[in-house]
Amino acid sequence: MDVLYFAWVRERIGLPRERIETGAATVSELVDELRGREARYEAAFADTSALRVALDQQLSDFDAPLAGVREVAFFPPMTGG
Template sequence: MDVLYFAWVRERIGLPRETVETQAETVADLVAELIAREERYAAAFADLSALRVAVDQELVGFDTSLAGAREVAFFPPMTGG
């Protein structure tokens, strides 16, 4: 599965994207797996209320199933302007 990181999430993790092998059933499970990898992921996902997530380019919640998903993207909330 491709995992994409944008804005300060990308800066904290140090990668714009990566391909991960996962057993995660939900987005929250995927986040838990990533946090367990190393400290930079823990820093990026420390406050999930400050993040939005999209699965296959559709905005979803962290409890969303990853069944059949090809791509997950994490980014801060967007502001108008």
Template sequence: MIDVVYFAWVRERIGLPSEQIETTAETVMDLVAELRAREERYDLAFADLASLRVAVDQELVDFDASLTGVREVAFFPPMTGG
């Protein structure tokens, strides 16, 4: 079981701040594919991965990062300064 957390417009598109997911995904990209296959709202939220960042157990990673032993995955748009 993995906690999946959504921030900013990702949360708005999916309609949830977080959820627990039972998954067989081996990488973040596998998890994204599973989520996109669920419903249209997930497909829309993950349609442009270039506009998303991901953290695994609160550490920034790439989408090819392993999910072995992971407790939390968070998706969010890139942060901007200002």
């Protein structure tokens, strides 16, 4: 699946996107896998309450299943103005 990182998430990880193979069943499990990779991922996902997630370009929750998902995007909350 493709994993996309936006704003400060991208800055901390150092990549805008990557293609990964995962056995994670939910977004939360994916985040746990990513955190375990190395310190930059741990820093990016240290506080998931400060993040939003979209699955195949639809806003979702961290407990959402990943079955059939092709793209996961992580980004900070957006504000209008």
